[in-house]
Amino acid sequence: MMATQPSIQERLGAAESISIWRQPDMTVLNSGRRDPVPLPADLFGPTWPLLVAIAEGTASPVDYAAIGFIAAAASLIGGKRRVRPYETATWAEPCILWCGAVGDPSTRKSPSLDEVTGALRSIERDHADEYERALQEWQTQCAISKSARDEWMVKLKAAQKDGSPAPPMPNEAAEPRQPARRRAIVVDATPEAVGEILSGNPQGVMHFRDELAGWLQSFERYSPGGREFWLEAYGGRPFVVDRKSAVEPISIEFNGVTVLGGIQPAKLAGALLGSVDDGLTARFLWAWPDKVAFRRPRKIADMKALETIYRNLDSLAWAVDEDGRRVAQIIPLSVEAADTFEKWQHDNAGIDDDASSLFKSFVGKMDGTVLRLCLVAELVRWATAGGPEPREVSFESLVAAARFVDDYAKPMAQRVYGDAALPDAERNAAMLARYIRKQAFQTINKRALKQSPHKSHLPGLRNAQMMDAAIEHLVDAAWLLPNPSREGGTPGRQSLDYLVNPAVHGHGL
Numbered sequence: 001m002m003a004t005q006p007s008i009q010e011r012l013g014a015a016e017s018i019s020i021w022r023q024p025d026m027t028v029l030n031s032g033r034r035d036p037v038p039l040p041a042d043l044f045g046p047t048w049p050l051l052v053a054i055a056e057g058t059a060s061p062v063d064y065a066a067i068g069f070i071a072a073a074a075s076l077i078g079g080k081r082r083v084r085p086y087e088t089a090t091w092a093e094p095c096i097l098w099c100g101a102v103g104d105p106s107t108r109k110s111p112s113l114d115e116v117t118g119a120l121r122s123i124e125r126d127h128a129d130e131y132e133r134a135l136q137e138w139q140t141q142c143a144i145s146k147s148a149r150d151e152w153m154v155k156l157k158a159a160q161k162d163g164s165p166a167p168p169m170p171n172e173a174a175e176p177r178q179p180a181r182r183r184a185i186v187v188d189a190t191p192e193a194v195g196e197i198l199s200g201n202p203q204g205v206m207h208f209r210d211e212l213a214g215w216l217q218s219f220e221r222y223s224p225g226g227r228e229f230w231l232e233a234y235g236g237r238p239f240v241v242d243r244k245s246a247v248e249p250i251s252i253e254f255n256g257v258t259v260l261g262g263i264q265p266a267k268l269a270g271a272l273l274g275s276v277d278d279g280l281t282a283r284f285l286w287a288w289p290d291k292v293a294f295r296r297p298r299k300i301a302d303m304k305a306l307e308t309i310y311r312n313l314d315s316l317a318w319a320v321d322e323d324g325r326r327v328a329q330i331i332p333l334s335v336e337a338a339d340t341f342e343k344w345q346h347d348n349a350g351i352d353d354d355a356s357s358l359f360k361s362f363v364g365k366m367d368g369t370v371l372r373l374c375l376v377a378e379l380v381r382w383a384t385a386g387g388p389e390p391r392e393v394s395f396e397s398l399v400a401a402a403r404f405v406d407d408y409a410k411p412m413a414q415r416v417y418g419d420a421a422l423p424d425a426e427r428n429a430a431m432l433a434r435y436i437r438k439q440a441f442q443t444i445n446k447r448a449l450k451q452s453p454h455k456s457h458l459p460g461l462r463n464a465q466m467m468d469a470a471i472e473h474l475v476d477a478a479w480l481l482p483n484p485s486r487e488g489g490t491p492g493r494q495s496l497d498y499l500v501n502p503a504v505h506g507h508g509l
Contacts, residue, residue, distance in 0.1 A: 207260070
């Protein structure tokens, strides 16, 4: 009996399907980029629940509120306190921090930073009445000075006329110095403007920038020496700012400026790699968490408590030297903290020689950063709980600062520097790949991606060459497949369409 031949339909059904797609390379999503790490809470002590509430209220990761808070606290302590690690050392670190919040606009970093810095403006309002009184007194003294000077000028002219000795100018004829308005926070100011503010705010200020990229790339825009000013502003050293419009330069006793701001990942490379390697960007502590899903806040953040902490830090008094001049109060590490810091310094010095130059420069700055952080942690605990001001930095504060640096600041720096060091094509391809996944695109059109609403989400791809290179990278990685066509079969330029590999969305090939 002859075997029955399978039908055409049966043969087609049994045939192995052949896909036009290869397995996509999913590593392009985070090419060279380290995953974020969780933020340790112990550095923030009793303020941690408050920071969590602020983050929930702004639908943002707690990292942004936390990094903004320690920057604000450091700016209020400023030059009034320094921390000394060892009794036998002259080395003492001022309270200055530079902090950068990294994230796309959708991560809501700005609302979170605005919340924790907004209370600084309350500090300025606290001093408003005092400034008005001082201004009125200055105006009165100016009138007295003018009157005394006019009277002295009459006597001087008379003496010149009759050849008698010139009368000395009386003390009350000297022009009084104009009082300075209390400034706790400045925005987008030139070195000359910041210098003038610092001359009347010797404890230091915070320089807040919503977008750090513009600040990092603007140092020589207004006048030569801008970059040198900011390098000195991290160390809190004396500085002199020359002014074109004034006879005398501005002399600053404590050039100490805490810096805080946000930056988008797409702008990291230009900001970090587009300048000389003088260690300026390595001074930043970076926070780059993943975006959090929105959820309804469970409670209202106690912003009055935050203002109280800030006011307590602002109330710290200067020490006075034997000549009656204001100087920083030196706070030492406790014996146990000093021993622990010595061991940590030894371990920190053992950085891998294969690390990037940016990361090695960053790690080299961490000895001083750990000291600054532990001083902030110690004084924040005091400002929160009250009582006598601490006379030394505790072992607990030192350990919390070292853990923050090792477990958070260093991994975040690797995440930032790794992304910045990527070639443009790889970085832009990763950006486009994440956007394709987020939008669940089945096809894309090259021309459409450069138009609204897509172009605002793809800032690095507005240039045609950058777009071509990114798409070519994704074609090589089996994410995309060219699918050109001509509308209606008519002659003319082909469309710039591409198919998206279904597997990138989790579908089978």
